[in-house]
Amino acid sequence: MGQITLQGVRKSFGPVNIIKDANLDIDNGSFVVFVGPSGCGKTTLLRLIAGLEDVTGGQILIDGKNVVDVPPAKRGLSMVFQSYALYPHMSVRGNIAFGLKMAGLPRPDIDRKVEAAAATLNLTPYLDRKPRELSGGQRQRVAIGRAIVREPKAFLFDEPLSNLDAALRVQMRLEVTKLQKQLGTTAVYVTHDQVEAMTMADKIVVLNAGNIEQYGSPLELYERPANLFVAGFIGSPKMNFVPGEAVGELAVATLGVRPEHLKIGKEGEGWPGTVSVAEHLGSDTFLYVDTGKLGMLTARCIGEFSLKAGDRVWLSPDPARLHRFDKDGAVIGT
Amino acid sequence: MATQQTQVLGRALLTPAVALLFIWMIVPLAMTIYFSTLHYSLLDSETWSFVGLENFRYFLTDPAFLTALQNTLVLVGSVLAITILLGTPLALLLDQQVIGRSIVRLMVIAPFFVMPTVSALVWKNLLMHPVSGLFAWLATLVGATPIDWFNDAPLLAVILIVAWQWLPFATLILLTALQSQDEEQKEAAEMDGASALSTFIYLTLPHLARPITVVILIETIFLLTVFAEIFVTTGGGPGLQTTNIAFLIYSQALIQYDVGNASAGGLVAVVIANIVAFFLVRIVGRNLEA
Numbered sequence: 326m327g328q329i330t331l332q333g334v335r336k337s338f339g340p341v342n343i344i345k346d347a348n349l350d351i352d353n354g355s356f357v358v359f360v361g362p363s364g365c366g367k368t369t370l371l372r373l374i375a376g377l378e379d380v381t382g383g384q385i386l387i388d389g390k391n392v393v394d395v396p397p398a399k400r401g402l403s404m405v406f407q408s409y410a411l412y413p414h415m416s417v418r419g420n421i422a423f424g425l426k427m428a429g430l431p432r433p434d435i436d437r438k439v440e441a442a443a444a445t446l447n448l449t450p451y452l453d454r455k456p457r458e459l460s461g462g463q464r465q466r467v468a469i470g471r472a473i474v475r476e477p478k479a480f481l482f483d484e485p486l487s488n489l490d491a492a493l494r495v496q497m498r499l500e501v502t503k504l505q506k507q508l509g510t511t512a513v514y515v516t517h518d519q520v521e522a523m524t525m526a527d528k529i530v531v532l533n534a535g536n537i538e539q540y541g542s543p544l545e546l547y548e549r550p551a552n553l554f555v556a557g558f559i560g561s562p563k564m565n566f567v568p569g570e571a572v573g574e575l576a577v578a579t580l581g582v583r584p585e586h587l588k589i590g591k592e593g594e595g596w597p598g599t600v601s602v603a604e605h606l607g608s609d610t611f612l613y614v615d616t617g618k619l620g621m622l623t624a625r626c627i628g629e630f631s632l633k634a635g636d637r638v639w640l641s642p643d644p645a646r647l648h649r650f651d652k653d654g655a656v657i658g659t
Numbered sequence: 660m661a662t663q664q665t666q667v668l669g670r671a672l673l674t675p676a677v678a679l680l681f682i683w684m685i686v687p688l689a690m691t692i693y694f695s696t697l698h699y700s701l702l703d704s705e706t707w708s709f710v711g712l713e714n715f716r717y718f719l720t721d722p723a724f725l726t727a728l729q730n731t732l733v734l735v736g737s738v739l740a741i742t743i744l745l746g747t748p749l750a751l752l753l754d755q756q757v758i759g760r761s762i763v764r765l766m767v768i769a770p771f772f773v774m775p776t777v778s779a780l781v782w783k784n785l786l787m788h789p790v791s792g793l794f795a796w797l798a799t800l801v802g803a804t805p806i807d808w809f810n811d812a813p814l815l816a817v818i819l820i821v822a823w824q825w826l827p828f829a830t831l832i833l834l835t836a837l838q839s840q841d842e843e844q845k846e847a848a849e850m851d852g853a854s855a856l857s858t859f860i861y862l863t864l865p866h867l868a869r870p871i872t873v874v875i876l877i878e879t880i881f882l883l884t885v886f887a888e889i890f891v892t893t894g895g896g897p898g899l900q901t902t903n904i905a906f907l908i909y910s911q912a913l914i915q916y917d918v919g920n921a922s923a924g925g926l927v928a929v930v931i932a933n934i935v936a937f938f939l940v941r942i943v944g945r946n947l948e949a
Contacts, residue, residue, distance in 0.1 A: 377846050398852030410843035414865040423861070424851035471851070 326388050327478035327511030328353045329374060334383035336369055343369045345535045347383070351479075351513065351528075356505050358514045360522040361532035362558070367515045368483055370532070374513060375404050375481050387478060398427075403472040404481040407488065409464045411456040411471075417443070418452045421470045428475075442474040445504070462493045469501070479511035486521065498525060519559055523547070531555050553654035556581050562611060564648070565622045572596075572619070574649070577657060581648035584611065584625035588641045589632075595641030598622065600634055614638060694922035701916035714923035723899055723907055724924075728931070731903040734818055735882040735935075739875055741822040746829030746874070747867065751859075753830065754837045764834075771827040775887035782820045783809070783892045813893050813901045820888050825881075829874045836870035837863070872943045879939060883932050904928045 329351040336344040343366045351357050359367040372378045374385060376397035384391045392400050403424070411420050421442055425435045443449045446466040456464055465485060472480050482501070486494045502525050505512045516522055522529050523543045531538040531546065531554070539551040550556035556564050562584045569577030588595070589612065598616035612624045612632060624640055632638065649657040695714050699707040718724060753764055770778065786793045787808040795805030808816040840863065848858045886905045889895055895902035895910060902910070908928060912921035 375850065377849065397850050402850070404847070404850045406843045406847060408841065408843050410841065410847040412844060412848075412862060415861075423848070423853070427852040427854075427857060471847075475851075 326353055327351075328386075328388050329479060329511065329513070330384075330386040330389075331370075331374075332384040332386065334370070334373060334385060335381045336366075336373055336378065337381045343535050344373065347537055349530065349537065349540065351511060353511055354509045355527045356502070356512045356514065356525060357528050357530060358516060358522040358526035359530045359532055360516055360519055360558075361538075363517055364534075365532040366535045367517075367530075367532045371404075371481050371483055371513060371515045375402055376400050377404075401478040402481055403475050403477040404483065405465075405468045405472050405485045407484045409456075409468040409485075409488075411464060411467055413456055416453050416455060417448060417459070417467050417470075420456065420467055421448075421474050424471065424475045438474050442470045445473070446470050461489050462497060465489065465497060466500075469504070473504070473508065473510075477510065479513060480505070482512065482514040484516055485514075487516075487518075494521075501525065519561065523559070529559075531558060533558075549656070550581075550648060551656055553579060553581070553650050556648055556650070556656075562623045562625065567619045567622070569649070577649040578652040579650040579654070581650065582642040582646065584623040586643040586646040587622065587624040588643065589624050589626055590639045590641065591637075593639055595639040596622070597637065597639050600632055600636045600638055603633055612638070614640060616640070691922045691925050694918055695926055697919045699917075699919040701918060707919075710919070714919045715927070718911075718920055718923045718927060723902065724927075726899045727902045727904050727907040730814060730899075730901065731883065731905075731931075733814065734821065734885060734903055735879055737818045738822045738825055738882050739878055741818070742825045742829040742878065743871060743874060745822075746826055746833050747871075749826070749830045750833035750837055751863075753834050768827045768831055770824055771831075773824070775824065776891050778824055779820055779888040779891040782816075782823070787816055809893050810897060813897060817885075817888055817892060817901050820892070821882065821885055824888075825878055828878065832870050832874050833867060836867055840866050875943055876939060879935060880932075883928075883935065904931065 329349075331347050331349040334344060334347040335342070347370060359370060361367045369378060373380055376392070376395065380393050383393075385393055387400060387402075412423065415423065418439055421439045422435050425438060430438075439452075440449070443452055446469060448463070448466055448470055451459060451463060451467075456467065459467065465488075468485065485501070486497050489497060498521060501514075514521075514525060526543055528540060528542055529546055530540050533554050539546060539555045541549075546555055546559045550559060553566070557566070560583055564581045564583050565587070567580050567582075569575065569580050572580060574580060596616050596619055598614040598619075600612050601615045601621070602613040604611040604613075608628070610626045610628070610632075612626065614622050614624060616622055622640060651657050696709060696711060697707050698710045698713070749767065753760070753767060757763065773781075784792070789795055789805050789807040789810075792805070794808070798805040806812065844862060845858060848862055853861065884905045885903060886909065889901050889903065889906050890909075893901040895906045904924070905928070908921050908924040911917050911924055
């Protein structure tokens with residue numbers, strides 16, 4: 326079991342409020358990703374759940390029990406750190422076994438569990454090596470092994486893939502997701518990378534300046550962002566924003582349209598503009614179009630698109646895919 | 660050193676410094692070797708003669724030599740033990756968040772900056788003096804007989820003084836090492852359920868292995884040559900009880916005015932230092948390998 330509930334959790338460092346009133350329900354077995362720009366408090370929130378920081382106010386419930394006064398080790402959670410935090414002078418075996426050894430398990434049990442965890446993660450040939458003799462991906466797997474061997478109620482991941490190169494990151498992303506589904510253990514995962522968030526999560530928590538901006542499934546966030554911040558943060562390239570009055574929608578402060586929902590025509594219809602930069606990625610083409618009073622808009626077209634800088638184009642937004650926001654940034658209607 | 664030209668230029672510019680350092684080392688060594696083969700006393704400096712290895716035989720068979728050697732090793736070993744066994748917990752304490760931490764650190768490090776002669780005098784006259792010293796006063800407060808440190812336990816007294824001077828050094832090195840310890844590792848241990856003691860044994864001590872090695876090596880170099888503290892407090896006595904090799908050589912040269920014998924003693928001391936260094940590197944030096 327691993328149901329985590331946050332009720333009015335607050336955290337301040339001196340006069341600075343890092344987390345302002347966080348309320349959250351994390352279901353047993355789900356994969357929840359905290360995402361947000363740096364300094365938004367996502368890592369702090371994770372550390373509060375882990376017990377590495379004390380809450381300033383509010384309650385953290387794990388399986389219905391308030392754990393704010395429970396030391397980290399007794400919360401039944403395990404954590405994978407950004408730097409992996411492997412114990413440098415211990416072998417892989419020693420690293421994975423450390424938690425069990427501290428828990429006072431008998432030796433044969435420890436050996437059995439360590440072997441099993443190592444087999445799951447393809448670490449068996451490396452059990453007697455030191456961390457410094459391993460590659461980045463292998464170290465990452467040792468850190469995960471150290472987490473799973475304790476059979477925790479939930480895994481906490483603190484930007485675990487940010488030190489890996491791009492190709493390895495994609496591979497580990499899949500492995501972590503697969504492992505989590507296979508074990509069925511609740512996972513809370515912190516990242517600043519929205520691709521990681523979108524691909525791994527069952528549910529995403531978007532954080533900004535200590536507030537939870539929106540909590541929902543990846544597609545919910547993409548299709549129905551609750552406010553300007555989420556709309557701008559989720560999706561790449563970023564959503565285009567134009568002032569409502571500039572396009573004749575006086576009740577709307579800001580109108581948002583994603584680059585992939587702008588149709589590009591060589592004549593006639595929509596918002597006229599001039600291509601200032603065209604990025605050809607092969608599968609996609611990103612056009613940065615200067616539309617004068619609407620500002621610079623980004624359009625995404627599938628495939629190769631034979632337009633170059635200086636060409637005149639007309640952009641027409643898909644009317645079903647427009648996002649309207651009021652002057653406080655909240656979405657209008659649903 | 661990319662090109663031939665910069666290589667040649669680099670060597671040319673380094674030559675004077677290297678030559679100077681070489682002369683600085685080789686001239687005293689050559690003179691010491693030369694003097695060690697002479698019968699040469701300052702009391703009778705007109706008549707000196709070549710005696711071969713006679714000085715070495717005399718120095719090595721002198722019963723004072725074995726006593727001094729033993730005293731040297733006891734002094735070095737005890738001071739090393741005290742500074743590391745006290746320095747580690749002290750460094751752990753100083754690593755904690757306390758009010759006025761910078762002041763406390765400064766106070767702890769202060770003894771290292773006191774000149775050996777001064778600290779030895781303070782210890783001799785203000786702390787360990789059997790009549791007017793602080794320790795004597797404390798002893799009489801609880802009704803005990805004051806210890807006459809420099810008569811009853813002279814070597815221990817010297818060890819205490821030297822250890823007091825070197826404790827800050829060990830503490831400082833170990834403290835810097837503690838501050839470089841990875842926070843996330845300690846947090847990982849906390850998540851793994853390790854107690855403070857287990858974290859210390861399984862994480863901090865292995866992390867400190869290398870700085871402790873450095874402390875042992877550096878302290879040994881200086882502790883083999885402790886002189887001022889002995890000179891100021893006991894003058895090597897009573898008898899030979901606090902005479903170490905350095906003080907023995909001094910007394911040969913400037914109390915007995917036997918330059919030849921003292922030179923031989925100096926060379927013996929060099930050999931001893933190298934033997935100690937050899938064993939030290941064999942025992943603890945592998946900690947230095949990355």
